[in-house]
Amino acid sequence: MQRDTAQRRAIRGVFNQENRPLTPQELLEGAQSAVPQMGLATVYRTLKSLTEAGAVMVVDVPGEPQRYELAGKDHHHHFSCKQCGRMFEMDGCPGDLERLVPDGFVMEDHEVFIYGRCRDCR
Amino acid sequence: MQRDTAQRRAIRGVFNQENRPLTPQELLEGAQSAVPQMGLATVYRTLKSLTEAGAVMVVDVPGEPQRYELAGKDHHHHFSCKQCGRMFEMDGCPGDLERLVPDGFVMEDHEVFIYGRCRDCR
DNA sequence: CTTTTAATGATAAATTAATATCAATAACAT
DNA sequence: ATGTTATTGATATTAATTTATCATTAAAAG
Numbered sequence: 232m233q234r235d236t237a238q239r240r241a242i243r244g245v246f247n248q249e250n251r252p253l254t255p256q257e258l259l260e261g262a263q264s265a266v267p268q269m270g271l272a273t274v275y276r277t278l279k280s281l282t283e284a285g286a287v288m289v290v291d292v293p294g295e296p297q298r299y300e301l302a303g304k305d306h307h308h309h310f311s312c313k314q315c316g317r318m319f320e321m322d323g324c325p326g327d328l329e330r331l332v333p334d335g336f337v338m339e340d341h342e343v344f345i346y347g348r349c350r351d352c353r
Numbered sequence: 354m355q356r357d358t359a360q361r362r363a364i365r366g367v368f369n370q371e372n373r374p375l376t377p378q379e380l381l382e383g384a385q386s387a388v389p390q391m392g393l394a395t396v397y398r399t400l401k402s403l404t405e406a407g408a409v410m411v412v413d414v415p416g417e418p419q420r421y422e423l424a425g426k427d428h429h430h431h432f433s434c435k436q437c438g439r440m441f442e443m444d445g446c447p448g449d450l451e452r453l454v455p456d457g458f459v460m461e462d463h464e465v466f467i468y469g470r471c472r473d474c475r
Numbered sequence: 476c477t478t479t480t481a482a483t484g485a486t487a488a489a490t491t492a493a494t495a496t497c498a499a500t501a502a503c504a505t
Numbered sequence: 506a507t508g509t510t511a512t513t514g515a516t517a518t519t520a521a522t523t524t525a526t527c528a529t530t531a532a533a534a535g
Contacts, residue, residue, distance in 0.1 A: 234502050234511055255493085270514040275493065293464060294413035296492060310458060321455060325447035328467060333443060335472035336432060342415060344464045345450060350457035356481055356532050377523085392484045397523065418522065 233280075241265035242277050252290040252298035252309060252318045292318065293344060308343040314352035321345065355402075363387035364399045374412040374420035374431060374440045414440065415466060430465040436474035443467065 245253065245261035253261070255274045262269050278299055281287040290298040290309065298318060310319045325343060332338045367375065367383035375383070377396045384391050400421055403409040412420040412431065420440060432441045447465060454460045 232503085232511080236502075236512065238513070268514070270516095272494085272515080273513060276512085279494095291416035293415050294419070297416075308453060310454065313461065319455065319458075321453045323453050325450055325453070325465070328447055328465070331430060331443045331445050331447070331465070332432065332467060332469070333441065333472070335475070336441075337470045337475050338467050339435065339470070340468040342464075342466045342468075343447070343450070343453070345454060345460050346463065347454070347461040348459045350455070353457070353459050354481080354533085358482065358532075360483070390484075392486095394485080394524085395483060398482080401524095 237266050238262065238269055238273050239277055241269065242274065242281075246287065246299075246301050250301070251320055252292075252300040254296055254298050256296075257317075258299070290318075308345070310345045310347065310349070312349035312352055313346055314348055317349060319349060359388050360384065360391055360395050361399055363391065364396065364403075368409065368421075368423050372423070373442055374414075374422040376418055376420050378418075379439075380421070412440075430467070432467045432469065432471070434471035434474055435468055436470055439471060441471060 241262035242258055244265065245258050249257075249261065255271060255278065258278070259269060259271050259274045262274070278287065282289065282299070286302055287299045288302045290300055292298055292309070292311070300320070304320070305322065306324055307320050307322050308324065310321050311317075312319070328341050329338060363384035364380055366387065367380050371379075371383065377393060377400065380400070381391060381393050381396045384396070400409065404411060404421070408424055409421045410424045412422055414420055414431070414433065422442070426442070427444065428446055429442050429444050430446065432443050433439075434441070450463050451460060
């Protein structure tokens, strides 16, 4: 059976506290305030099981390692701070992307990334 | 001095012919129809010098290796075909992305990726 | 045609991210 | 409290991409 460990509680805690897409490294550092000896392998293992269980989603970011965020959110996009490197969620959607699609091409999905300075860094 | 070689002509030829963001592997395969013995190192070396010269730009794609495209084009975004894996350019821009940005955040840049089927694959 | 040396091809090495290994630890059913 | 075994931490390994090495080739200047 699946066991309830301090490490997993810590990782879920970081997701709930930060509420933004996190890298395995960010999760490790965040979880280490609760479980200082935690290793990176545990983060990856926990991410794998949470992803398979449908509790978290992978976010592929251009030019960066994968990030993970809690599943079940409304459709949204992401803001990446050029200064602190953190990624944030933005509600909503540009809409009307269909007009960008060349003739004969079929749109099935889309991603929007905005880059700049976050509230703390500007 | 910089020498004019068959390899460099072949790589520039692939850029001009395809007119879309290409991976080093795609460039290698395309250039090998002109210079069959070309190696991947030559592609990377040529990309580095073309990038430093400002003739090509890096395109970071979510979850994929870097691609390269000719510099100096009008502002545009990219379409990625889920079937053949090729990436295409799309003129234009959604516009009005500012309304997505959270209060206190400053937008400096943006990227839009559309995923689906290209004309050849649908 | 020679000479000089930038460029190439083949391959090793470096990077970075993610997974596998395995002895030690700790959840939890009894 | 005890035994079983899922989980962990440390580290090795794999995988994917990019860069470095170096003997050989060939561009172009004289």
